[in-house]
Amino acid sequence: MLMRALFLAVLAAAAPAAGASAASCGEVVQIATHDGTTTRYSLTARPGAPAALMLLVGGGGILELDGAGCPRALSHNVLVRMMPFFQEAGLVTALVDAPSDVHGEDGLAGFRLASQHAEDLGKIVADLRARTGAPVWMLGHSRGTISAANAAACLKGMAAPDGLVLLSAMMVGEASKRKPFVAQTVFDAPLDAITMPMLAIGHEADSCVRSPARLLGSLVARTHSVRPVSAVVTGGPVAPGRAPSVGDCGVGDPHDFVAQETELAAGIRRFVGGGTF
Secondary structure (H helix, E strand, O other): OHHHHHHHHHHHHHOOOOOOOHHHHOEEEEEEOHHHOEEEEEEEOOOOOOOEEEEEOOOOOOOOEOOOOOEOOOOOOHHHHHHHHHHHOOOEEEEEOOOOOOOOOOOOHHHHHOHHHHHHHHHHHHHHHHHHOOOEEEEEEOOHHHHHHHHHHHOOHHHOOOEEEEEOOOOOOOOOOOOHHHHOOHHHOOHHHOOOOEEEEEEOOOOEOOOOHHHHHHHHHOOOOOOEEEEEEOOOOOOOOOOOEHHHOOOOOHHHOOOOHHHHHHHHHHHHOOOOO
16 A cells, blocks of 8 residues: 555656646647537647557546646546657657536546447547648557547548557446446447457556456457457556455556556557557
8 A cells, every 4th residue: 555655646746737838748639529519639749750649548538638738637547647758759649538518527438339439539530640640549548448449440431540559448347227337348349340450458467357457368359450469567566466346447556557657658659660569
């Protein structure tokens, strides 16, 4: 518990301040999405980038991006923590907020599997492609993997991502009368329609009951990806052996790849470039 408390304290100290400059987080781009809504994303671009990474966080998916493109919520998510490393490697990053009609603690909830959600994400893919001229890869973490997998399976043409990366994919549902959407998993998406390169990453010590790394092989096998890869990483401050729990699916847990941002970002960068993870 002491290690986790220290880690969270470091994250709190490193979190972007509300008054941070736009250069520290990115340009806020707003596009029209379903039923008169809008969706914003924080874009950090550079000329000649080899790829653009579209980042979909977990939880409720609500980032509350401020005017400087900095997340006021879910700011400690591993995808947010990896952004500086992706940018240093010359990649474009696009941190995607929830649509304007999504509110409350459940956030995107069951909307992650909706066709409208996939279409919204496809509009961002197309916008990114037009702005950067680069291949667009979709990265999802935790519940964000449901959004990413569904979009990658459903989208076609210029709206479809060029590649897919899933971190701590939600592969086990949890039946709940109070919140039925928690029964949803990536396996509810039409995975056999996924044909682009795909990387699924889990942590050996992930004790989140919904993202067991042992199922990653089954996940990639359900697709028709031209380059399907599953990878199980080790390390970080938490050792294997903890009993599975729904309480181990957040920041500070192996599910969120504690203190492994540098290595993860480097491996993803290699895979996006056509190499090995």
